[in-house]
Amino acid sequence: MARVVVLAGGTGGAKLAHGFDLALAAGRAGPGDAGGDDLTVIVNTGDDLELHGLHVSPDIDMVVYLLAGILDRERGWGLAGETWSAAAMLERYGAPTWFRLGDGDLATQVRRTERLHAGATLTAVTGELAAALGVRARILPMCDDPVRTRIRIDAGWLDFQEWFVRRRHADDAREVRLEGIARARPTREVMAAIGGAGLVVVGPSNPFVSIGPILAVPGLADALYAAPAPVVAVSPIVAGRAIKGPADRMLAATGIEVSAAGVAQYYAERYPRLLDGFVVDRSDAALAARIEALGPRVLVADTLMTGDGERARLASEIVAWGVSLARLA
Ligand code: GDP
Numbered sequence: 001m002a003r004v005v006v007l008a009g010g011t012g013g014a015k016l017a018h019g020f021d022l023a024l025a026a027g028r029a030g031p032g033d034a035g036g037d038d039l040t041v042i043v044n045t046g047d048d049l050e051l052h053g054l055h056v057s058p059d060i061d062m063v064v065y066l067l068a069g070i071l072d073r074e075r076g077w078g079l080a081g082e083t084w085s086a087a088a089m090l091e092r093y094g095a096p097t098w099f100r101l102g103d104g105d106l107a108t109q110v111r112r113t114e115r116l117h118a119g120a121t122l123t124a125v126t127g128e129l130a131a132a133l134g135v136r137a138r139i140l141p142m143c144d145d146p147v148r149t150r151i152r153i154d155a156g157w158l159d160f161q162e163w164f165v166r167r168r169h170a171d172d173a174r175e176v177r178l179e180g181i182a183r184a185r186p187t188r189e190v191m192a193a194i195g196g197a198g199l200v201v202v203g204p205s206n207p208f209v210s211i212g213p214i215l216a217v218p219g220l221a222d223a224l225y226a227a228p229a230p231v232v233a234v235s236p237i238v239a240g241r242a243i244k245g246p247a248d249r250m251l252a253a254t255g256i257e258v259s260a261a262g263v264a265q266y267y268a269e270r271y272p273r274l275l276d277g278f279v280v281d282r283s284d285a286a287l288a289a290r291i292e293a294l295g296p297r298v299l300v301a302d303t304l305m306t307g308d309g310e311r312a313r314l315a316s317e318i319v320a321w322g323v324s325l326a327r328l329a
Pocket of ligand 1: 008009010011012013014015059204205206207209210211234235236237238241242243244245246247248303304305306
């Protein structure tokens with residue numbers, strides 16, 4: 001394999017990161033053999049929120065729980081086998097419970113908040129939580145500074161989770177704003193991971209609200225341009241639709257075609273020549289020539305990451321193809 005860096009939100013990118021983790025583990029001779037291969041996941045924190053006095057990082061938790069093997073994969077968030085006593089009590093007290101936190105999940109937030117209050121960075125705390133749960137990969141927040149994604153709907157501005165979870169992203173997003181982004185800086189850990197990578201993979205996450213905030217951290221995209229490693233993206237749009245979430249509707253709202261080619265175009269307009277490769281689903285093979293005309297080489301693969309086998313195979317295919325791509329930037 002290689003030293004792989006994945007940029008991810010909580011769902012599509014997280015599943016692909018899991019695929020890389022599985023593929024790396026399968027490629028190792030034994031538990032002590034790191035083999036020069038490793039995985040770093042740089043995770044969106046624009047979705048973070050303060051709730052019950054706690055710092056909640058939903059995308060980081062999804063990635064960590066998934067790679068620790070404790071995510072409720074059917075529900076798509078939270079812990080498997082979760083109990084809900086704390087939520088029931090909070091409800092009795094009249095506290096807001098639209099953003100649901102199970103008992104175990106709440107413990108994660110308590111621990112994170114306690115460590116942050118003690119002066120630890122989000123990067124350090126994330127590393128501690130992931131290590132305690134047995135995660136092999138390095139999970140890094142995109143930055144340690146507070147960045148809050150806000151969404152404008154017709155009725156006004158909402159915090160990201162109010163739009164996404166409370167109102168189930170039913171209202172069309174008219175505008176996305178990243179509060180605090182101008183003051184954010186990439187961490188030493190993020191810069192080192194990008195500089196040392198053999199391959200950078202932009203996961204099949206929402207380009208607007210998951211990948212967008214990561215690439216917008218001042219200096220981070222420049223580091224990707226300067227990095228020796230090829231940069232490839234995987235399309236979250238398959239056969240003209242998002243597998244989950246509002247990425248397709250958000251793409252339509254920008255006036256760009258809702259397709260894998262539209263995603264490639266969106267990235268090409270915002271970050272010209274950043275992507276050396278672009279991965280589309282087999283059902284979108286006909287779009288390959290149009291995407292290559294934008295710059296990146298195209299890999300056609302099965303990108304529906306239903307089970308562990310599919311994820312690991314997709315990850316292996318991407319590495320085998322991606323590491324030797326020529327850099328455009
Ligand atoms: P969030 O943080 O939960 O919003 O999740 P992400 O932004 O990481 O992921 C949402 C995106 O993942 C959606 O646009 C989906 O289309 C995409 N997605 C989810 N599962 C898959 C999959 O199996 N394959 C591909 N190609 N995309 C997926």
